[in-house]
Amino acid sequence: MPRTKTAIAVLFPALLGAVLLYAVAAAMTGSASLDRPAVAQTGGEVPGGSLGSSSDAEIWRAIRRGAQGEVSIADKKAGYMIQSEGENWRAIRNGPLSVYGSWAIFGMIAVLALFFLFRGRIRTEGGPSGRTIERFNGLERFAHWLTANTFVLLALTGLNTMYGRYVLKPLIGAEAFATITEIGKYIHNYVGFAFMIGIALILVLWVRQNIPDRTDLAWLAKGGGMFTKGSHPPARKFNAGQKILFWLVVLGGISISLSGIALIFPFKLALFSSTFAFLNIFGFGLPADLTPMQEMQYQQIWHALVALGLTAVIIAHIYIGTLGMEGAFDAMGTGEVDRNWAREHHPLWLEEEEGAKARGDD
Numbered sequence: 001m002p003r004t005k006t007a008i009a010v011l012f013p014a015l016l017g018a019v020l021l022y023a024v025a026a027a028m029t030g031s032a033s034l035d036r037p038a039v040a041q042t043g044g045e046v047p048g049g050s051l052g053s054s055s056d057a058e059i060w061r062a063i064r065r066g067a068q069g070e071v072s073i074a075d076k077k078a079g080y081m082i083q084s085e086g087e088n089w090r091a092i093r094n095g096p097l098s099v100y101g102s103w104a105i106f107g108m109i110a111v112l113a114l115f116f117l118f119r120g121r122i123r124t125e126g127g128p129s130g131r132t133i134e135r136f137n138g139l140e141r142f143a144h145w146l147t148a149n150t151f152v153l154l155a156l157t158g159l160n161t162m163y164g165r166y167v168l169k170p171l172i173g174a175e176a177f178a179t180i181t182e183i184g185k186y187i188h189n190y191v192g193f194a195f196m197i198g199i200a201l202i203l204v205l206w207v208r209q210n211i212p213d214r215t216d217l218a219w220l221a222k223g224g225g226m227f228t229k230g231s232h233p234p235a236r237k238f239n240a241g242q243k244i245l246f247w248l249v250v251l252g253g254i255s256i257s258l259s260g261i262a263l264i265f266p267f268k269l270a271l272f273s274s275t276f277a278f279l280n281i282f283g284f285g286l287p288a289d290l291t292p293m294q295e296m297q298y299q300q301i302w303h304a305l306v307a308l309g310l311t312a313v314i315i316a317h318i319y320i321g322t323l324g325m326e327g328a329f330d331a332m333g334t335g336e337v338d339r340n341w342a343r344e345h346h347p348l349w350l351e352e353e354e355g356a357k358a359r360g361d362d
């Protein structure tokens with residue numbers, strides 16, 4: 001072979017190989033200039049300085065973990081593509097919260113049924129005396145029934161929000177369930193404000209008689225005389241059990257109201273960030289820099305948790321106020337109770353009232 005032909009035969013494939021190599025490298029980096037690093041080494045930037053999407057795994061991982069990006073619209077929350085805590089929230093709401101909530105309610109009903117089975121109705125042992133005394137005046141009864149009726153409405157519509165799709169929907173069908181739930185949502189949102197007025201009224205009317213004192217310890221030590229016939233530990237207007245109920249209703253009611261307002265007006269209040277920041281002063285180490293979305297999630301879980309707990313407690317209260325104790329309902333019905341009932345359940349209060357009447361205070 002002549003020497004020139006031999007040179008071409010060697011050089012041509014070498015040149016072609018070099019051009020091909022360059023082309024592959026240029027295609028990989030997206031640039032004809034090979035001093036730029038490859039796609040995998042750009043740290044997520046689109047090679048060539050152009051705008052566009054990146055396929056960097058780190059970026060997607062960060063988005064998956066809820067990293068916030070920039071948006072030009074006013075609603076900065078739109079900068080979250082994936083809010084991972086939302087999944088935790090849903091798992092808690094549909095998992096332990098609803099499961100333990102239903103246990104609390106059915107558990108309370110079961111305990112009351114057992115109590116009724118073994119103890120029966122608590123009777124007025126002295127029988128009716130035929131003479132009554134005013135226990136709650138008109139304003140007190142108005143405050144009680146305002147709180148009670150609104151609470152029952154809120155509890156029923158709230159329970160429907162949580163459990164209706166499992167309990168009611170299979171029974172009445174999707175259409176009817178949707179209608180009932182929509183009406184229920186309006187009832188829940190508006191009646192909440194009337195409940196708040198009820199809570200404020202009972203707080204003002206009854207706070208003085210619900211301050212704990214020494215008689216409460218003796219009452220609690222004897223289990224309120226609930227478990228033994230003939231046991232009547234002394235009590236003033238409200239016994240220790242009623243005082244506990246009062247504070248649960250007032251504090252629980254305020255807490256449900258605040259979290260309820262935060263849910264009706266979304267993203268306006270940051271109750272948990274401020275509460276956690278306050279608790280952190282005492283070394284709790286709670287996350288005080290919550291995003292607006294996390295705030296909403298905490299508020300929803302708290303609202304439902306306290307509401308379910310209070311519902312279980314109120315079921316016990318309704319039992320004692322109706323079936324559980326003879327003569328109790330009259331106190332909130334007519335406002336008058338039999339003197340023998342008062343002597344057995346609230347003897348110190350009866351003495352105070354009779355003393356006041358004798359002195360002509362009334």
Ligand code: HEM
Nearest residue numbers: 147148151152242245246249314318321322328329331332
């Ligand atoms: C719906 C059925 C209800 C009935 C039949 C009922 C009945 C009664 C009765 C008879 C009393 C007076 C007890 C006494 O004279 O010592 C009372 C008091 C009271 N009720 Fe209710 N109630 C009901 C619902 C509620 C609800 C839903 C709440 C609160 C959310 C509530 C909160 C209170 C409070 C704070 C007291 C004063 C403390 C006490 O006596 O336990 N009640 N209730």
